[in-house]
Amino acid sequence: MGEEIVKISDLSASYDGEVALEGVNISFYADDFVGIIGPNGGGKSTLIKAILGLVPYAGTVNISQDVVAGGVGYMPQQNLFDKEFPLSVEELVLSGLQRRKGLFGRYSKSDKLRVKAILEELSVDNLAKKCVGELSGGQLQRALLGRAIISEPKLLILDEPANFVDNRFENELYTLLTELNKRMAIIMVSHDVGTITTVVKNVVCVNRTVHRHPTAELTPELLANYHCPIQVLSHGPVPHTVLAHHHDDCHCGHDHC
Ligand SMILES: Nc1ncnc2c1ncn2[C@@H]1O[C@H](COP(=O)(O)OP(=O)(O)OP(=O)(O)O)[C@@H](O)[C@H]1O
Numbered sequence: 001m002g003e004e005i006v007k008i009s010d011l012s013a014s015y016d017g018e019v020a021l022e023g024v025n026i027s028f029y030a031d032d033f034v035g036i037i038g039p040n041g042g043g044k045s046t047l048i049k050a051i052l053g054l055v056p057y058a059g060t061v062n063i064s065q066d067v068v069a070g071g072v073g074y075m076p077q078q079n080l081f082d083k084e085f086p087l088s089v090e091e092l093v094l095s096g097l098q099r100r101k102g103l104f105g106r107y108s109k110s111d112k113l114r115v116k117a118i119l120e121e122l123s124v125d126n127l128a129k130k131c132v133g134e135l136s137g138g139q140l141q142r143a144l145l146g147r148a149i150i151s152e153p154k155l156l157i158l159d160e161p162a163n164f165v166d167n168r169f170e171n172e173l174y175t176l177l178t179e180l181n182k183r184m185a186i187i188m189v190s191h192d193v194g195t196i197t198t199v200v201k202n203v204v205c206v207n208r209t210v211h212r213h214p215t216a217e218l219t220p221e222l223l224a225n226y227h228c229p230i231q232v233l234s235h236g237p238v239p240h241t242v243l244a245h246h247h248d249d250c251h252c253g254h255d256h257c
């Protein structure tokens with residue numbers, strides 16, 4: 001295990017008195033590639049936003065100096081991104097360098113070349129001048145990823161990065177993330193439990209409370225504290241899907257829970 005880079009102690013977070021997270025004690029490490037899973041409304045985005053300091057919380061979140069200095073790359077869940085903002089794809093990706101530049105810093109020629117290279121890598125170079133409001137879901141997802149990685153952060157946090165993207169890009173995305181994980185820690189929220197087990201190193205289940213599993217292997221037993229029906233893809237000789245049964249206090253809002 002690498003150096004501890006994020007340490008969360010006794011964290012709780014509420015919105016208008018409604019508890020979203022409580023009793024959270026968890027650490028993340030320099031070589032982590034963690035998948036965060038859990039039902040809708042379980043608190044995954046809130047956990048991420050607490051690490052980023054974007055929501056109020058009780059308790060402590062300590063982030064190592066190294067990560068603070070190198071910055072944190074963040075790809076928000078798409079429904080949290082304001083598409084109306086009048087910005088081109090190129091400007092959106094460049095804005096990932098803003099923290100380093102300060103408010104009035106100028107972008108250099110090499111910054112712009114780096115944007116070009118990233119847009120090419122993500123196959124959206126033809127959309128550089130297009131306004132973000134005109135992009136398809138998958139195109140916007142790629143541009144948001146470009147913004148998150150352009151500063152080469154020490155910690156990359158992705159909230160459902162595979163939403164809206166096609167299968168081909170999803171595979172490219174995971175290959176890219178595996179490559180990036182050689183030089184940065186990655187925390188990724190995903191609903192795709194089957195993929196999570198093949199891509200990430202560890203899984204964290206979030207459903208009002210948080211559990212870190214020591215492996216990416218997910219069995220129905222391990223998911224018992226997931227508190228929601230979930231499809232588990234077993235990677236045996238005959239792949240099959242198991243529907244874990246549900247019990248009390250589910251927050252996912254499904255009728256069958
Ligand atoms: N800005 C907000 N104002 C009020 N309540 C909120 C806000 N953001 C989240 N919540 C509530 O907090 C709880 C946790 O939400 P959160 O977005 O963290 O869940 P999630 O696990 O990311 O869900 P999803 O899978 O749907 O993205 C939910 O009950 C949600 O309704």
Ligand SMILES: [Mg+2]
Pocket residue numbers: 044045046077159
């Ligand atoms: Mg969310």
